[in-house]
Amino acid sequence: MTLKKFKSGLLRLDDRILKGKLKSFYTRRIKYWRKAYVLTQDLYFPPHTASNKNIRMGPEGELLAIGGDWEPERIILAYKNGIYPVVFRDQPILWWTSERHCVMYPKDVHIPKNMRALIRQDKFKLTADKAFYEVVNACSETRKEYTWLTDEQVQAFHKLYDLGFAHSVEVWQDEKLVGGLFGISFGSYFHGESMFARVSHTSKLAYIGLSIRLAEMNFDIMDCGIWPTEHMKSLGAVVISRDEFLEILDKSKEAPEVIADWGALFENWDLKQAVQNHLDGLTTKMEGALT
Numbered sequence: 001m002t003l004k005k006f007k008s009g010l011l012r013l014d015d016r017i018l019k020g021k022l023k024s025f026y027t028r029r030i031k032y033w034r035k036a037y038v039l040t041q042d043l044y045f046p047p048h049t050a051s052n053k054n055i056r057m058g059p060e061g062e063l064l065a066i067g068g069d070w071e072p073e074r075i076i077l078a079y080k081n082g083i084y085p086v087v088f089r090d091q092p093i094l095w096w097t098s099e100r101h102c103v104m105y106p107k108d109v110h111i112p113k114n115m116r117a118l119i120r121q122d123k124f125k126l127t128a129d130k131a132f133y134e135v136v137n138a139c140s141e142t143r144k145e146y147t148w149l150t151d152e153q154v155q156a157f158h159k160l161y162d163l164g165f166a167h168s169v170e171v172w173q174d175e176k177l178v179g180g181l182f183g184i185s186f187g188s189y190f191h192g193e194s195m196f197a198r199v200s201h202t203s204k205l206a207y208i209g210l211s212i213r214l215a216e217m218n219f220d221i222m223d224c225g226i227w228p229t230e231h232m233k234s235l236g237a238v239v240i241s242r243d244e245f246l247e248i249l250d251k252s253k254e255a256p257e258v259i260a261d262w263g264a265l266f267e268n269w270d271l272k273q274a275v276q277n278h279l280d281g282l283t284t285k286m287e288g289a290l291t
Contacts, residue, residue, distance in 0.1 A: 032066045032092065039068035039095070043077055048097045048242060057086065057096055060227040065095040070156035072163055079184055079191055080253050082246050084226065087150055098226035101245040102237050106215035106222055110236035111208055111275060118201055119208075119275055124179075125172045126209045128265035132161045135168040135180040139194035149194065157193070160184060166193075167262045169210050171202040181206045185259070189252035190214060191223040207235060212274050213265055220252040 035055060037046045051062035064083060068074055070093070078085055084096045111119075118124075136157055140149040160166035165186060171179035179202025181195035190210075195203035211222060224232045228239055259265060 036063045037065040039065050043074055045078060045081055045083055051097050058227045060098040060100050061096040062098060063094060064097045066092045068093055070152050072159050075156060076165060082249055087153060096226060099242050100239050101226060101242060102224040102228040102232060102239055104211060104222040104224055104237045106211045106219050108236050109208060109211035112234060115201065115204055115208060119272055122272060123173055124205060126266045126271060127170045129167055129263045131170050131177055132168040134177055135170060135182050138196040169206045171206050173199060178202050179206055187253045187255035188220040188258050189249060190219065209271055212278050217258050219258060221248050
C-alpha cells in the first residue's frame with residue numbers, strides 16, 4: 001500500500017468511525033510541534049524576531065507562539081506587545097506577529113461620498129457599550145465559516161468587557177441594532193476586532209463615527225490588524241512597518257486612559273456636525289500644505 005493510499009484510508013476511517021478525533025489530535029498536538037514557541041503558564045511571549053516565517057496567516061501574519069490560554073492578563077499582554085491571538089476549530093491558540101501592520105490614524109479617516117450622503121440622512125444613532133454581548137454575537141454569526149470567534153474566544157471578550165478593556169459601538173435604526181463593531185482599548189490605542197452590518201454600510205458608519213470621536217479625543221492609533229483589507233483602505237487605513245507600529249504602541253499604552261466612560265462616548269454628540277468639522281479640518285490642512 002502506498003503512503004498516499006494509507007493516508008486516504010486513515011482519513012476515511014477518522015471521518016466515518018472516529019468522528020474527526022484523529023484529525024483533531026493531529027492539529028492540536030502534532031501539527032505545530034517544534035514549529036513555534038510553546039507558551040507555558042508564565043505570562044511571557046518570545047520576541048517578534050522568533051516568529052516562524054514559513055507558517056503564515058494571510059499575506060503578512062507570521063506564527064510566533066502556540067498554546068496558552070484566553071485569560072485576560074495574557075490577551076492584554078499580547079496586544080500591548082503587538083501580538084494577535086487567533087484560534088481555529090480543533091487547533092491550539094495561535095499567536096501571530098507581522099513585519100507590517102495596517103493602522104488608521106483617527107484624524108486621517110476618509111469618509112467616502114456615499115457615506116457622507118448616508119450620514120446626512122440622519123437615519124441612524126450611534127451608542128457605545130450599550131449592547132456589547134449582542135454585537136459580539138452578531139460578529140460571530142457573520143463569521144461562522146471562518147470559525148475564528150469560537151465560544152472560548154467570545155467568553156474571553158466578555159471578561160475583557162467586564163474588566164473595561166473591550167468595548168462596542170452600536171448602530172441603531174428605529175430602536176433596532178443594525179450594525180456595529182467591537183474591539184480592545186487601553187491608553188490611546190484601539191484594536192478593532194470585528195464588525196457587522198445588517199443594513200448596508202452600517203459597519204462603516206460605526207467605524208467612521210468611532211474614528212472621528214477618537215480623533216476629537218487625540219487618540220494615537222486604531223489598529224486594523226496585520227494586513228489591509230479593501231474595506232479598511234477605503235476608509236484611509238495605511239500600512240506601516242513593525243518598528244513604526246511598536247513605537248506608536250509603546251507611546252499609546254503608556255498614555256493615561258483617554259476615555260473615562262465609554263458608555264457616554266456618543267452622548268450629546270452630533271455625528272453630522274462632527275463629520276462636517278472633520279472635513280473642514282482636512283480642507284484647512286490641505287490648503288495649509290499648498291501654501
